[in-house]
Amino acid sequence: MSATGLMARINRTFVLTLLIAASSIFLLFQLFNYRQYSSKNGFSALNSKGYLSGKEAHWHLLKKFLGLVHRFKLPVFLVDTVSLNLLSQDAVLYRDSQLKEPHCSFLCTHRDFTTFALLGNLWKYDTALLDAAAERGLELLEIHGKDPRLNSMDDLTAKEIPLHFLFRFNSRLVHVVVLYERSGKYLWHGPLRLKDSMDRTFAPFGKLDFGRHAGAYDRPELILTTLDGLDVRIPKNYTRFLHEHSSSCFLECRCREAKAFYQLYPEDTSTEAMDFRMKAKSLLHLASKVLSVLGVPFWLSSGTCLGWYRQCNIIPYSKDVDLGIWIKDYRQDITQAFQKAGLPLKHKFGKVEDSLELSFQGNDVKLDIFFFYDEGDIVWNGGTQAKSGKKFKYVFPRFSLCWTELMELKVRVPCETEDYVMANYGPNWNVPVKTWDWKTSPFNVRENGVWPVREWDEVVQVY
Structure with a gap:
């Protein structure tokens, strides 16, 4: 090989080595920035099993769930007390508007679950929901209970209706509480009571906002908005809804x-x-x-x-x-x-x-x-x-x-x-x-x- 050819090969090798070194340094810099961003915003990298964790994992769960909502036209709206409380804080809204990177400030909170309500009178139960949830990798636990609207002194054997749905993905949850309209033109949800055969480790039941007792609410006016890049409905007057939640406990007539x-x-x-x-x-x-x-x-x-x-x-x-x-x-x-x-x-x-x-x-x-x-x-x-x-x-x-x-x-x-x-x-x-x-x-x-x-x-x- 001539001296000229040798020098050309050395130059190409040097340039290639230099490019690889520069790329590696750039990649390390990007990884450093991502770790810094993750520590500030609660997002985590893949864990040892290859799963997403932290807020990013929760955001993906919500995206899967809202995909189901769209497919089955489920009339749901956000009732999560922590998320709605964040909406009422102007400082958080301002901070959120200043962020340019992907983030999850409202729907992903310090808790491992987010709560939605489903308007039961506007929805017809579809068993295909279970299969569709499984296709998305979601585990689903359904809680049924007596329908008090059909309970009377003439008939004490009311049929059972869906009261709560729990969608789980990698230990994170979406809790859906079903609200039914009662004869007094208000919305009611039943308590969350597990049957003996149900898995009591499926969810942190003691921490859930809804289900410790039955509850009653006035029907809220809903608006469609975008939170954390996802389209969700929320009560227009969410401050009033939060106030109602604090005193929502409902007693049935005996x-x-x-x-x-x-x-x-x-x-x-x-x-x-x-x-x-x-x-x-x-x-x-x-x-x-x-x-x-x-x-x-x-x-x-x-x-x-x-x-x-x-x-x-x-x-x-x-x-x-x-x-x-x-x-x-x-x-x-x-x-x-x-x-x-x-x-x-x-x-x-x-x-x-x-x-x-x-x-x-x-x-x-x-x-x-x-x-x-x-x-x-x-x-x-x-x-x-x-x-x-x-x-x-x-x-x-x-x-x-x-x-x-x-x-x-x-x-x-x-x-x-x-x-x-x-x-x-x-x-x-x-x-x-x-x-x-x-x-x-x-x-x-x-x-x-x-x-x-x-x-x-x-x-x-x-x-």
């Missing part, structure tokens, strides 16, 4: 116990009783509408609460509708709002600082609103005798509030309903008492002094 009650004490189906129930239903719906517009939460109290808990109905001989409101939620325009709705004020007893009570006259049915005061380990509402100015106090153990349904209306009741009812009506609350004296009959009543005569014009107002 149909089985109500049926047993009516076997002992047959239901009054007289014209008078049926007429009263219809008027009471109308009054309850009207009161709910007025208070909802005002933003004042209320619950079923006294005889109305007893009727719901004992017999899933209004007590026909009660002659009124009873509601409870925390005194902290009192508004001065409550009276005006009810009068504007066609319910004149019948009486006003007490004052905001002590024993306030309002009564409005409906169509042959009275609406009584009792305001409750917080006093350490107990809560109480007051009563006043108009002719003497005597004060009375009705003491209850502390309680929280849950949703339920009565007369096709979503309403609140004390979650600890039996304790509440027993405090008011004693251990024999399950026995009807048609003769009732509000000053002496309640189990929890006690005398509470007398209003000074100089205050009567303010605290004893009868119309």
Whole structure:
């Protein structure tokens, strides 16, 4: 080989070596940058088994899941509490808008699951979903339960419906909670209860946002948006949805116990009783509408609460509708709002600082609103005798509030309903008492002094 040919080969080898070295340095630089980016944004490289992990793995799971959603036209929307909370933080939104690289800021959180809701009334169950999920490498666990919409005192054997779906991929989850529309025009989901044969290690069930109890929500308006490069629907007012979630616990009417009650004490189906129930239903719906517009939460109290808990109905001989409101939620325009709705004020007893009570006259049915005061380990509402100015106090153990349904209306009741009812009506609350004296009959009543005569014009107002 000539000297010229040798030099040409050496030059080519040198150039090739130089290019390989430069490429290697560039690759190492890229790997260094990727590791730096991964540590900041939660993405991880392939693990020893060749699987994606961290936020990147979760993003791929969500992409697979949303592909199923698109294929089967599933009416789902995001309800994950952590993701929706991130949306409400302006700083996070700003930071997200500044990032140029692929990232997963909202749907991929510190948890190994993301939660969506499925509108059950707009979806027909398709068994092909299971095969399609398997094709994408997704494991699917279905949770079924009784359909309370078909449960009644006439038929206690309601059929089962899908309540929850869990899609799993490499230990990461998408939890789908099914929301059904109830007769009160609200959305309901059932509890997540595993059958004995189910794998209790399939998901971190104790950490899931939905399923520890049944829940109730107003139907939210939905909007389509793009989060982390994926198209998802979210509640337009997600702040309100989060607020609803914090107090969403729902209690079913006790149909089985109500049926047993009516076997002992047959239901009054007289014209008078049926007429009263219809008027009471109308009054309850009207009161709910007025208070909802005002933003004042209320619950079923006294005889109305007893009727719901004992017999899933209004007590026909009660002659009124009873509601409870925390005194902290009192508004001065409550009276005006009810009068504007066609319910004149019948009486006003007490004052905001002590024993306030309002009564409005409906169509042959009275609406009584009792305001409750917080006093350490107990809560109480007051009563006043108009002719003497005597004060009375009705003491209850502390309680929280849950949703339920009565007369096709979503309403609140004390979650600890039996304790509440027993405090008011004693251990024999399950026995009807048609003769009732509000000053002496309640189990929890006690005398509470007398209003000074100089205050009567303010605290004893009868119309």
